[in-house]
Amino acid sequence: MDALRQVEEWPAENAAVAVVERSGTIASYGDVDRAFRFASVTKLYTALATLVALEEGVVDLDDPAGPPGSTLRHLLAHASGLPLEEGAPIGRPGQRRIYSNVGFETAAAHVARAAEMPFSEYARAAVLQPLGLGLELEGSPAGRDWALGGTIADVAALGRELLAPALVAPETLDEATSVQFPGLVGVLPGFGRQDPNDWGLGIELRDGKAPHWTGSRNSPRTFGHFGASGTFLWVDPEAELALACLTDLDFDEWAAEAWPRLSDDVLAEARG
Numbered sequence: 001m002d003a004l005r006q007v008e009e010w011p012a013e014n015a016a017v018a019v020v021e022r023s024g025t026i027a028s029y030g031d032v033d034r035a036f037r038f039a040s041v042t043k044l045y046t047a048l049a050t051l052v053a054l055e056e057g058v059v060d061l062d063d064p065a066g067p068p069g070s071t072l073r074h075l076l077a078h079a080s081g082l083p084l085e086e087g088a089p090i091g092r093p094g095q096r097r098i099y100s101n102v103g104f105e106t107a108a109a110h111v112a113r114a115a116e117m118p119f120s121e122y123a124r125a126a127v128l129q130p131l132g133l134g135l136e137l138e139g140s141p142a143g144r145d146w147a148l149g150g151t152i153a154d155v156a157a158l159g160r161e162l163l164a165p166a167l168v169a170p171e172t173l174d175e176a177t178s179v180q181f182p183g184l185v186g187v188l189p190g191f192g193r194q195d196p197n198d199w200g201l202g203i204e205l206r207d208g209k210a211p212h213w214t215g216s217r218n219s220p221r222t223f224g225h226f227g228a229s230g231t232f233l234w235v236d237p238e239a240e241l242a243l244a245c246l247t248d249l250d251f252d253e254w255a256a257e258a259w260p261r262l263s264d265d266v267l268a269e270a271r272g
Contacts, residue, residue, distance in 0.1 A: 003265035004029035010258055012230060012249035016152035019266055020159040020242040032152050036246035039227025042143030043104055044158060045127055047076065047202025049119070050111055051168045051176055052126040058114045061201075065110040066103060069093045075100075075107035076201040077180035082106065097186025097197040101142040104202065108141035130167055131157045143227060152246050155233050159242030162223075162235045176201040177223045177237075188212075189228075190251055206234075213256065215263030230255055234263065241270055 007015045007030050016030035038045075050072075053059045061073040070080040070093040081091035082103040091098055112119040120137040128135050133154050139147040165173045179198045186197035188204075191211050198205040206214050206222040213226050214234050224234035230247035243266055245259070 001027035012247035039229035049123040104142040155244040
């Protein structure tokens with residue numbers, strides 16, 4: 001796929017990209033054997049492990065978790081009122097979309113307590129091993145530092161799962177990719193205030209957001225996550241495609257310009 005070659009023009013020293021269909025990876029380019037830090041793309045693996053826990057009856061979305069009045073659903077949807085990092089709540093549950101690493105870590109800790117095992121072990125058994133990934137979640141389930149890292153094939157495998165779920169029922173993924181607490185205003189990191197700032201269960205939703213890190217050709221149903229380490233994975237159910245990207249250059253203006261262009265060119269080429 002010629003569109004992938006544009007990563008050669010990026011300022012990142014190393015980069016890898018892959019295009020995924022339901023059948024698997026159809027094109028890849030770049031440093032495909034290099035291990036990269038996933039950063040907040042880790043949240044997608046954490047979210048999927050939590051969905052498995054929901055289906056197994058280990059937890060329930062309405063379980064009280066986090067600040068008073070907050071539930072597991074609030075935590076996953078960045079609506080608990082907790083701040084980005086550790087600290088007291090800066091809002092009431094369900095009132096504002098506040099992107100929160102500590103909220104995500106609190107959600108994972110709730111799963112760990114209910115499952116009576118470390119979250120890293122639960123994630124390995126629920127997601128990483130079934131997807132055939134030899135990865136270990138070390139540290140933050142929100143993706144701080146080098147909590148999870150691997151090759152572009154490891155992210156592509158997750159993209160395929162999110163296109164055609166086998167670890168959870170399609171209805172469960174539909175719930176996870178539907179708007180939780182509709183109408184909440186918030187700041188999308190790197191892209192400013194969004195009204196509304198829609199999220200699913202640990203998964204960011206494109207909807208009508210502008211500006212955004214996906215392309216103008218992406219459907220409103222597109223979902224995924226990007227990471228501060230210059231990484232992303234989006235899944236577009238209407239195009240039936242996923243696009244994974246790993247780099248070693250932190251997210252900045254370069255990515256806000258390059259990623260939407262890459263996304264649009266991949267979709268244009270895939271559609272012929």
